[in-house]
Amino acid sequence: MSTMTERSVDVLLIGGGIAAATAARTLREEGFTGSVLLVGRELDPPYHRPPITKGHLQGTESKADMLIELPADVEVLTRSSVMALDPTAKTVTLSTKDTVTFEHALIATGAMVRRLPLDGADKDGIHYLRTPGNADALRKDAGGARRVVMVGGSYVGCETAASLTTLGNHCTILMQEEEPFDRHFGRTAATYLRSVLESHGVTVRGGVDVEAFTGEGDVVQGVRLAGDEIVPADVVVCGVGAIPDVLLARKSGLPIGDLGGVRCDARLRVEGFPGIYAAGDMCEYTSTVHGRELRVEHEEHAAAQGATVARVIMGSGDPHTEVPYFFSDLADWCSLEYVGPAADWADEVIDGSVEEGAFSVTYVDAQRRVLACLSVNGSGDLDAARERIASREPLG
Ligand SMILES: Cc1cc2nc3c(=O)[nH]c(=O)nc-3n(C[C@H](O)[C@H](O)[C@H](O)COP(=O)(O)OP(=O)(O)OC[C@H]3O[C@@H](n4cnc5c(N)ncnc54)[C@H](O)[C@@H]3O)c2cc1C
Structure with missing residues (x-):
């Protein structure tokens, strides 16, 4: 007691x-x-x-x-x-x-995790990821070359699709936006990231609305899109934000x-x-x-x-001045690092070679002040970008 x-x-x-x-x-x-x-x-x-x-x-x-x-x-x-x-x-x-x-x-x-309140949302085989236990359950459920459908084309959807593809699954990403990571990184990087996913066998479908989870009985067997098409699925992973x-x-x-x-x-x-x-x-x-x-x-x-x-x-009078940073990996296919953040921007400055997957995107406002920078496969100078974000000096 x-x-x-x-x-x-x-x-x-x-x-x-x-x-x-x-x-x-x-x-x-x-x-x-x-x-x-x-x-x-x-x-x-x-x-x-x-x-x-x-x-x-x-x-x-x-x-x-x-x-x-x-x-x-x-x-x-x-x-x-x-x-x-x-x-x-x-x-x-x-x-x-x-x-x-x-x-x-x-x-x-x-x-x-943000949950999707759709018809069929309580069926077995629908996963969300926040804890190691969630990942263990997904790996078990997806084991054996099954068809996995990701709802959401951002970090969780794309990273999970990459990881499960390396385990032998066939993965399909469904998303409202046209390209993966579109909302975060703009069209150039997003188009490149689609090509990376597709070249490894992931099916990427943008511009679709998921309406329901379907299947006989308690187990999910598909994802219904607006327009009534059903995308077959043995397992579904929802990555629609937090x-x-x-x-x-x-x-x-x-x-x-x-x-x-x-x-x-x-x-x-x-x-x-x-x-x-x-x-x-x-x-x-x-x-x-x-x-x-x-x-x-x-x-x-x-x-x-x-x-x-x-x-x-402990008595410091200093404000929090860290420029936010994050990284994301699509298996060992591609790594992303970003400092910012920028919700919108006037222009994108591309350095390096998009074709070779070695480039960075610098996001600037109308005065050409740096708002954010994405480095693909380690190609960008994020320290310089951090300094420019903090100094608000226009790009030369
Ligand atoms: C699947 C996944 C992958 C990610 N990958 C990346 C990545 O590649 N790169 C990156 O930069 N970021 C990534 N993130 C984001 C990153 O993990 C989060 O930004 C980070 O965990 C936030 O830390 P936190 O301490 O604020 O909150 P959390 O990690 O959410 O921790 C908060 C904790 O508080 C507990 N809690 C809540 N309420 C109470 C209460 N009343 N009493 C006691 N405990 C409570 C919660 O249960 C939780 O354990 C990822 C997140 C997820 C879910």
Whole structure:
């Protein structure tokens, strides 16, 4: 029989992802000697998510390989949710019914997969990817050269199609946009990425609307498109985006911004609540580098924000000035790196050779100021791009 406890810590880290884990590491690296408690609701302690669609799905990276090392003197509670947060009294209640008071709290609850509320959505064989367990279930289900249909032509859809193709599956990507990654990278890069996927046997179909999942009984057998065509499928993977997990934040009265994240200032302090910070996928902050509000869903960005919060807790007055970066791999066919982000742009400057798959795309505004840069197969100078994004100097 468990008994309820009340305790207090100096720093409470809510959520067991990379943002919280990096905050814990940075606190210790920078010499913080107070007590640190990390509370996460997953089965596993903090781990890297990117291998879920890559090495872990392909079976080359185990769950143990994905774990993030934490200092021994950081207390970690897994399988425990923060159920209630009183940001003024500075106390939380856990799913164990224990209460914890704190001096500082980082809320880093990440994001949840966006689900497609279509007819047939509850059939067996339809997968979403957020955890290593999701990837294990998909690999098992897709085993044996089966037909896998991806709904969504962005990172999850394209990376998963590449990984499952290397395992012998036949993969089809269905997406509303005309080309994969179109919305992120523009037409030149998107057309190139389609050619990479197709040259390895992936079927890519743009400009289609998925209306329902079909099949006799409980098991999915196809995906119905607008116009009634049915694309046969033994397995379906939906990669249609993530939703910032602000359930706890909203319930606690923390401010939610227009981009769907918890509203923070340039130092990632939650507006109106001293001692409360946010980082990662659900943090919406004022970027002094970009001169606007940002919310970014990428691993290194989440880590960098966790580190910023640790420093701010230790008294730093510096804003978060990291230019967001991410990478994506389509099996070993192609690697992408990007700094930015740019939601729209006036022009694309291409350097290198698109035909040879060794090029970069620099996205500029009407004044030719650099907004973002995509490097394909390591061809771009991302450090130079970072500097230009931060300086806002027009390209020469
Ligand atoms: C399949 C996949 C592949 C990806 N690949 C890439 C990639 O190649 N490159 C890249 O840059 N990014 C990639 N990303 C994105 C990257 O993983 C995320 O941006 C990053 O994980 C965000 O970290 P976070 O700490 O903000 O949140 P999360 O990793 O979501 O962690 C938040 C944690 O908090 C927990 N939690 C939520 N509420 C509570 C609560 N009330 N109490 C306790 N715990 C709670 C959640 O269960 C979760 O474990 C990928 C993401 C996915 C899903």
